[in-house]
Amino acid sequence: xxxxxxxxxxxxxxxxxxxxxxxxDVKMGSRTSDNEKAAEWVAKNGxxxxxxxFEAAAAxxxxxxxxxxxxxxxxxxxxxxxxxxRGKVLIDVSNxxxxxxxxxxxxxxxxxxxxxxxxxxxxxELKVVKALNTMWCGxxxxxxxxxxxxxxxxxxGDDEGAKVKAREILHAFGWKDENILDLGGxxxxxxxxxxxxxxxxxxxxxxTGVFNFKLVK
Amino acid sequence: xxxxxxxxxxxxxxxxxxxxxxxxDVKMGSRTSDNEKAAEWVAKNGxxxxxxxFEAAAAxxxxxxxxxxxxxxxxxxxxxxxxxxRGKVLIDVSNxxxxxxxxxxxxxxxxxxxxxxxxxxxxxELKVVKALNTMWCGxxxxxxxxxxxxxxxxxxGDDEGAKVKAREILHAFGWKDENILDLGGxxxxxxxxxxxxxxxxxxxxxxTGVFNFKLVK
Numbered sequence: 001x002x003x004x005x006x007x008x009x010x011x012x013x014x015x016x017x018x019x020x021x022x023x024x025d026v027k028m029g030s031r032t033s034d035n036e037k038a039a040e041w042v043a044k045n046g047x048x049x050x051x052x053x054f055e056a057a058a059a060x061x062x063x064x065x066x067x068x069x070x071x072x073x074x075x076x077x078x079x080x081x082x083x084x085x086r087g088k089v090l091i092d093v094s095n096x097x098x099x100x101x102x103x104x105x106x107x108x109x110x111x112x113x114x115x116x117x118x119x120x121x122x123x124x125e126l127k128v129v130k131a132l133n134t135m136w137c138g139x140x141x142x143x144x145x146x147x148x149x150x151x152x153x154x155x156x157g158d159d160e161g162a163k164v165k166a167r168e169i170l171h172a173f174g175w176k177d178e179n180i181l182d183l184g185g186x187x188x189x190x191x192x193x194x195x196x197x198x199x200x201x202x203x204x205x206x207x208t209g210v211f212n213f214k215l216v217k
Numbered sequence: 218x219x220x221x222x223x224x225x226x227x228x229x230x231x232x233x234x235x236x237x238x239x240x241x242d243v244k245m246g247s248r249t250s251d252n253e254k255a256a257e258w259v260a261k262n263g264x265x266x267x268x269x270x271f272e273a274a275a276a277x278x279x280x281x282x283x284x285x286x287x288x289x290x291x292x293x294x295x296x297x298x299x300x301x302x303r304g305k306v307l308i309d310v311s312n313x314x315x316x317x318x319x320x321x322x323x324x325x326x327x328x329x330x331x332x333x334x335x336x337x338x339x340x341x342e343l344k345v346v347k348a349l350n351t352m353w354c355g356x357x358x359x360x361x362x363x364x365x366x367x368x369x370x371x372x373x374g375d376d377e378g379a380k381v382k383a384r385e386i387l388h389a390f391g392w393k394d395e396n397i398l399d400l401g402g403x404x405x406x407x408x409x410x411x412x413x414x415x416x417x418x419x420x421x422x423x424x425t426g427v428f429n430f431k432l433v434k
């Protein structure tokens with residue numbers, strides 16, 4: 001499949017490389033078509049990897065990943081262009097982190113709203129699925145590196161068909177079906193985004209990001 | 218030990234009964250000394266159980282549990298009287314839930330503040346330990362009812378000695394030391410209180426509150 005990855009940070013690079021390894025064609029999008037980090041990523045990942053503007057990556061992808069900083073996500077998607085988003089599935093792994101007051105960051109939006117909902121509202125023809133935003137990116141694409149993958153990934157979204165597609169990607173990453181918890185509509189992203197504060201403090205207590213939460217029932 | 222339990226709801230009754238079963242003397246506090254729910258609880262729990270006002274329960278307890286609704290907690294502790302709180306450990310299991318906008322509730326305070334911090338600020342001579350607030354009360358006092366107790370309880374507090382005492386209570390409830398995660402100071406209660414939104418939505422998705430999260434590392 002042709003996939004557009006928006007964002008050139010560690011999360012975008014990690015997800016992009018994993019998608020390439022799984023046989024997909026991936027275009028990494030950034031503000032400029034000649035972004036250095038994207039160029040490095042393309043050089044490392046061979047012929048199925050390419051780079052371009054946010055607009056080019058969104059036009060290229062049949063499915064999109066939002067791997068940008070949460071505070072920039074809406075603007076990035078506007079740069080990508082609503083016409084390039086129409087009808088597509090966006091797997092939104094971003095979090096609305098606010099680093100302006102120091103560490104650990106707080107959230108720019110929470111409680112009675114979420115970034116997932118904001119994106120869905122701003123781009124009603126996009127099919128937003130919030131997923132994977134509750135863990136370190138290495139685990140997102142390779143859950144089996146920890147306890148044989150026996151921990152939980154959450155999913156929120158209004159479109160059932162989009163969640164089926166997101167689930168297929170999660171399976172390909174190594175997530176077992178019993179460890180994927182569909183919480184319901186996109187407003188449930190409030191729950192997963194608000195998990196970030198305890199994630200950040202657990203990271204502080206453990207001194208590593210290589211952990212996840214497992215639903216025990 | 219003499220323990221004061223503030224609050225007559227299911228959480229207070231469950232914790233109070235468990236403390237009685239462990240051999241403690243427990244006074245359940247409420248707004249009035251003749252509260253009916255407290256009287257029922259006393260009748261069920263025998264000679265080591267008693268009831269009284271918040272003030273009487275706080276004066277009685279060498280250690281206190283805050284099992285009141287989060288929105289009422291500060292007022293309840295004012296009724297209990299700062300002199301009766303001085304130097305004591307308060308295990309705060311409450312959450313700042315706001316039911317005024319319907320279900321699921323949002324939080325009255327979060328992100329850059331928490332109820333745990335508000336209580337600690339309002340009563341600086343009280344030693345607040347936030348714990349157990351991230352799960353259904355049946356599991357708080359009997360973690361072994363689920364997967365042999367192999368799931369996580371978080372703890373936040375500024376006073377190390379108070380956390381030692383809280384840990385002893387958790388051990389008595391059945392929590393194994395490796396499943397107790399001390400996140401740090403009381404400001405880390407932001408993390409555990411903000412776990413409520415995902416708890417509530419997981420409850421919605423599963424249709425039961427008999428679950429918990431386990432830190433997998």
